[in-house]
Amino acid sequence: MSRQSIVHCRFSARDAVPLDCSRCGARELAVCASLPAEEADSLERYASSQQMPANAVIVRSGQPCRQAYSVTSGMLRLVRTLPDARRQVVGFALPGHFVGLSEAGHYRHSIEAVVESSVCVFDLDDIRDLRKRHPQFEHTLLERACREIDDAHDSMLLLARLSPLERLASFLLRLRQQMRIADADPRLSLPMTRGDIADHLGLTIETVSRSFTRLREQGVIALPDPQHVEILDAKALDQLASALK
Amino acid sequence: MSRQSIVHCRFSARDAVPLDCSRCGARELAVCASLPAEEADSLERYASSQQMPANAVIVRSGQPCRQAYSVTSGMLRLVRTLPDARRQVVGFALPGHFVGLSEAGHYRHSIEAVVESSVCVFDLDDIRDLRKRHPQFEHTLLERACREIDDAHDSMLLLARLSPLERLASFLLRLRQQMRIADADPRLSLPMTRGDIADHLGLTIETVSRSFTRLREQGVIALPDPQHVEILDAKALDQLASALK
DNA sequence: CGAGGTCTTGAGCTAAATCAAGGTTAGTGG
DNA sequence: CCACTAACCTTGATTTAGCTCAAGACCTCG
Numbered sequence: 001m002s003r004q005s006i007v008h009c010r011f012s013a014r015d016a017v018p019l020d021c022s023r024c025g026a027r028e029l030a031v032c033a034s035l036p037a038e039e040a041d042s043l044e045r046y047a048s049s050q051q052m053p054a055n056a057v058i059v060r061s062g063q064p065c066r067q068a069y070s071v072t073s074g075m076l077r078l079v080r081t082l083p084d085a086r087r088q089v090v091g092f093a094l095p096g097h098f099v100g101l102s103e104a105g106h107y108r109h110s111i112e113a114v115v116e117s118s119v120c121v122f123d124l125d126d127i128r129d130l131r132k133r134h135p136q137f138e139h140t141l142l143e144r145a146c147r148e149i150d151d152a153h154d155s156m157l158l159l160a161r162l163s164p165l166e167r168l169a170s171f172l173l174r175l176r177q178q179m180r181i182a183d184a185d186p187r188l189s190l191p192m193t194r195g196d197i198a199d200h201l202g203l204t205i206e207t208v209s210r211s212f213t214r215l216r217e218q219g220v221i222a223l224p225d226p227q228h229v230e231i232l233d234a235k236a237l238d239q240l241a242s243a244l245k
Numbered sequence: 246m247s248r249q250s251i252v253h254c255r256f257s258a259r260d261a262v263p264l265d266c267s268r269c270g271a272r273e274l275a276v277c278a279s280l281p282a283e284e285a286d287s288l289e290r291y292a293s294s295q296q297m298p299a300n301a302v303i304v305r306s307g308q309p310c311r312q313a314y315s316v317t318s319g320m321l322r323l324v325r326t327l328p329d330a331r332r333q334v335v336g337f338a339l340p341g342h343f344v345g346l347s348e349a350g351h352y353r354h355s356i357e358a359v360v361e362s363s364v365c366v367f368d369l370d371d372i373r374d375l376r377k378r379h380p381q382f383e384h385t386l387l388e389r390a391c392r393e394i395d396d397a398h399d400s401m402l403l404l405a406r407l408s409p410l411e412r413l414a415s416f417l418l419r420l421r422q423q424m425r426i427a428d429a430d431p432r433l434s435l436p437m438t439r440g441d442i443a444d445h446l447g448l449t450i451e452t453v454s455r456s457f458t459r460l461r462e463q464g465v466i467a468l469p470d471p472q473h474v475e476i477l478d479a480k481a482l483d484q485l486a487s488a489l490k
Numbered sequence: 491c492g493a494g495g496t497c498t499t500g501a502g503c504t505a506a507a508t509c510a511a512g513g514t515t516a517g518t519g520g
Numbered sequence: 521c522c523a524c525t526a527a528c529c530t531t532g533a534t535t536t537a538g539c540t541c542a543a544g545a546c547c548t549c550g
Contacts, residue, residue: 080402082488088402103391108398131384138383139376145390146348152397153353157325157333159404160447164538194497202405204539209498226497243327409506439529449507454530471514471529 016048019120026072029096030120034140035130046126051118058119059100061110067121068100074117075191079199080109089200091151092192094178098144101127115191154244159202162243167201168211169240172221172229186231194226261293264365271317274341275365279385280375291371296363303364304345306355312366313345319362320436324444325354334445336396337437339423343389346372360436399489404447407488412446413456414485417466417474431476439471 021027021043032040049072052058058069061080069076076093090109093099099111101124131138154174158167176188190197198208215221220237222230231237238245266272266288277285294317297303303314306325314321321338335354338344344356346369376383399419403412421433435442443453460466465482467475476482483490 078398080398082402082406086406086488088405090398090401101391102395103388104395108395131387132380135377135380135383138380138387142376142383142387142390143348145387145394146346148394149390149397150347150349150353152394152401153323153325153335155401156335156397156404157327159401160333160444161327161331193495199405205497206499206540207538210538213498243331438527450529451508451531452506455506458530 016050016121019044019047019049024072024120026070026095030070030072031098031137031140031144032070032120034136035134036136039130039134043120046130047120047122049118050121052113052116054113054115054117056113056117058111058113059107061107063107064105065100065102065107065124067123068098068127069111069119069121071095071097071099072118072120075114076117076119077112077114077192077196078109079112087199088202089196091155092175092178092200098141100124101141101145114196158244164201164203164207164211165214166240166243167203168197168208168215169220169237170244171197171201172231173237173241174244183234186234188229188231190227190229261295261366264289264292264294269317269365271315271340275315275317276343276382276385276389277315277365279381280379281381284375284379288365291375292365292367294363295366297358297361299358299360299362301358301362303356303358304352306352308352309350310345310347310352310369312368313343313372314356314364314366316340316342316344317363317365320359321362321364322357322359322437322441323354324357332444333447334441336400337420337423337445343386345369346386346390359441403489409446409448409452409456410459411485411488412448413442413453413460414465414482415489416442416446417476418482418486419489428479431479433474433476435472435474 021032021040024030024032027033032043035043047070058076059067071093073095076097076099078090078093078099080088080090092114093111100107102108131141154170158170162170172188175190179188181188192200194205194208197203198205201208203211212221212223212226215237216223218233218236220231220233220240222232224230266277266285269275269277272278277288280288292315303321304312316338318340321342321344323335323338323344325333325335337359338356345352347353376386399415403415407415417433420435424433426433437445439450439453443450446453448456457466457468460482461468463478463481465476465478465485467477469475
């Protein structure tokens with residue numbers, strides 16, 4: 001059993017702390033930015049903040065949808081698991097991402113912390129209320145949803161038709177975008193395991209590992225350690241990932 | 246070159262005919278149903294109707310987004326194609342579906358008619374206007390977008406982790422749902438080609454064909470002809486598709 | 491310092507892709 | 521009206537990319 005699965009407990013009300021939105025590092029990135037200033041301040045009444053350790057399970061697949069989450073620090077993964085343990089990491093969520101909104105009554109995937117993370121927790125009832133009262137909020141959610149659809153379509157093409165090397169290259173570049181890393185900065189850290197990457201790219205751990213090695217051997221990247229990548233040949237990486245441009 | 250690619254021409258204004266919403270077969274299914282009655286009637290000013298033959302290209306990937314489409318009859322396919330001809334059919338759109346909304350400035354996939362089809366054409370400017378004026382309209386779009394995200398996540402799991410037989414079974418059942426075919430009715434028609442199915446499921450034509458044959462040999466389906474399926478053993482089909490339930 | 495977890499690498503296998511060929515059907519032109 | 525063509529679908533033979541199985545190195549934490 002992997003270390004990943006150690007933290008099974010859900011979080012109790014005790015873990016919730018009052019919000020201080022004015023100190024929120026993700027404030028401009030988050031959906032909250034689409035609310036008028038006075039409402040954004042009163043969010044502190046609606047939402048609470050929760051911090052959790054790496055591999056904590058925030059929502060379990062199949063549970064009824066009650067809350068949605070805005071990531072403020074760390075990294076989450078959205079995971080669908082089949083009874084026979086086949087797994088698909090549908091996506092990674094970084095600060096500013098809003099997760100947990102669905103039209104199904106039950107969560108279709110579990111949400112887990114990749115590293116120590118914190119989120120703002122919203123009751124879906126409150127979200128519904130906010131959506132009704134603030135057209136701009138609903139508008140922003142729709143905008144984000146459209147972008148998520150585009151991303152999902154990218155992933156579908158990647159999973160259906162790209163080679164392992166192309167998948168990995170696309171993944172690295174997409175992650176850099178999500179993390180808002182400047183083009184000039186060659187470094188990239190990978191908080192997730194090879195298993196998470198494999199289950200995100202529809203490959204096995206071994207194939208992911210071999211693909212990293214091939215990129216290194218070809219001088220496209222350096223791997224100071226398994227969790228850190230340095231891009232040495234951005235052109236070659238772009239070329240490999242060109243399918244998703 | 247496939248027969249599919251014969252119809253290349255775009256449609257001119259001549260092909261557009263005035264709307265008669267009161268006769269629209271997709272009215273209750275379409276986004277229009279979320280507009281107040283008086284506004285829905287005046288849609289006829291906003292939108293025009295267009296009919297096109299099988300394999301017509303409605304929008305070409307890469308073009309700037311200017312219009313969105315509500316399918317009223319027939320079937321469309323959304324297709325991403327790579328320069329080296331790798332292809333991904335991101336989805337099929339049936340009457341009631343609304344396609345063409347995106348946050349990217351350019352269409353990420355082409356939209357093509359699978360069979361002779363008709364759509365209502367909306368200018369995106371008008372859509373923006375409608376969204377602003379009618380919260381319920383925006384709300385409906387967000388609801389649909391959320392469902393599309395869930396569907397896309399299903400597809401990702403399918404493409405990443407399911408066997409060809411599981412993919413085909415899931416596809417058949419999903420298509421029946423989209424077409425609103427009653428559980429009691431065992432028949433299902435497949436207007437799209439094996440190539441479309443292959444590019445939708447991330448397989449080759451040959452593997453799709455062999456999978457159909459296997460389902461037939463196992464007594465799960467009958468294939469009176471390549472375009473018509475009869476489900477003989479719904480339980481077995483459900484079982485195969487259970488991953489996406 | 492030992493146990494459990496992660497990552498890498500090698501060897502061999504297998505499922506699906508590729509290559510190839512034949513049958514069927516639909517549309518075209520003589 | 522029929523022959524011809526082109527597309528589509530199916531099936532078989534062969535190849536191969538990525539999976540499975542196995543082993544060893546490394547690292548972290550108790």
